[in-house]
Amino acid sequence: LRIDWGTGSPLGRKLSSLGGHADDLDILLQAVVRCVVVATHNNVIREDDSAAQASLLLAGTTCSYKRKEDGARSILSFQHPGDFCDLHRYVRSEQGSAIGIQALTDCTIAIIDYQEMDRLLSYPSLASVLWRASMLEVAIYRQRLTSRSHGTALERVAHLLCEQLARRDAVGIYDPQLPISQIDIADATGLPPVDVNRTIQIQRSLNVLSAMTHAIEVVDRNQLAGIAKFDDRYLDISKLASKWAVQIERTRN
Amino acid sequence: LRIDWGTGSPLGRKLSSLGGHADDLDILLQAVVRCVVVATHNNVIREDDSAAQASLLLAGTTCSYKRKEDGARSILSFQHPGDFCDLHRYVRSEQGSAIGIQALTDCTIAIIDYQEMDRLLSYPSLASVLWRASMLEVAIYRQRLTSRSHGTALERVAHLLCEQLARRDAVGIYDPQLPISQIDIADATGLPPVDVNRTIQIQRSLNVLSAMTHAIEVVDRNQLAGIAKFDDRYLDISKLASKWAVQIERTRN
């Protein structure tokens, strides 16, 4: 794969937004045993997968999901380039988390063996980055909980879109078109697909989403953020880089 | 305060369930500058608080909350003895997270300055414990999201109760009576108080909750878990202690 995985890549941006150094990127990339390409709709990790390796999304979009008793897919979160897909498996190891990862588009995945992960943790800077990645995930889930409980279907869908856009911004992806189907949104919000469709048509009629395509294409982000009551500060961990950079230096000595 | 904060205490149990050593407890307790008692309904952390110190709950129950535009309280999570109240503030530092912490009962809180926190992170074992605490929080939120989106009001309330009981079990608290009001449950689930009340009366009529008291007292946990479709494995990070203990030893050398 002759692609640039340097500091300008989504992964590089992700690490630096979490307070990592340029070094960290190198160390991480050297731990990669191989890269694989997973085609749309295929599994990156099966729900019963127990391979002792972690998956790092380099390109494409995936979702983590669980199955309900009736077999329906329930989407827990989306992953964008630079995100780890399955850190939870690493920490919780064998006991099948029953969480699967599915590719929503063609994806490029970097594989890192758990042995290498163990070694990576001995770098304080990388350990901090991983901790902060988890804290960011907590913040994302927390925000989703509040938006999901309170508020209408329209708000919830709008919030989900805002979150994805903001997270993609953070890693340098500015495509206004999201690689997510209405059914994905339904499974992620817990709304029936028909209701998702109706909220989307409302947004199209408001010129928030493009009416020229069946895809999800955002044309008015400000209005979208207004509908969602979206406050992107909860994602903005980048403000901390300065504080953390200092602290990491101290820790290293 | 002449209470035992040893390995048998909630904090001790919490640390060991996250794979910490007996050493870790000592190190952590030595970092405490002082303990304070906060009375019921008072704030442990104000929403605009910017004190450079972290709060560790030793006894009592608290909730973390946000305010909605209309001023209504939205409960994000509950904390039980052994939990950190506001690690998010430490990581996200100054920029007021707008998250407050309120005491639901009289609480005993240990205060640790950020300077000390920085120092604590230089112990790989403690750093791992904190990371795993965050991962556990992620797992909790994830589970809440699925239970909240799918499922009836009864299911959501039952799930919330199960989660609290299970988390209290994990730190050695087996009181069947939860120190939580119906209004707290309403603010935590996003349901109106009247609906919470109705679900609770259903559970009382099913002999899942005690009908002898106005408090929330669980008398049939199995049935409650059945109603909630509760699978406590997601909280069961204790299974990892063995794996992690090995790894920490390695990291230390």
Add this chain to the structure above:
DNA sequence: CGTGCTGTTGAGGACGATCAATGACGGTGG
């Protein structure tokens, strides 16, 4: 003995859930 908070009960309306069916698009194979 008030006052305020929590809990309890009732009735009405709104939103989302469910079921059913059709339309649009991309791929595959004849």
Add this chain to the structure above:
DNA sequence: CCACCGTCATTGATCGTCCTCAACAGCACG
């Protein structure tokens, strides 16, 4: 090139649950 198929998107109609408003009861404070 067209027919076929599956997936996703769209539309309509009905039903149930949850949300809202309103009022009252129990209990703990001062």
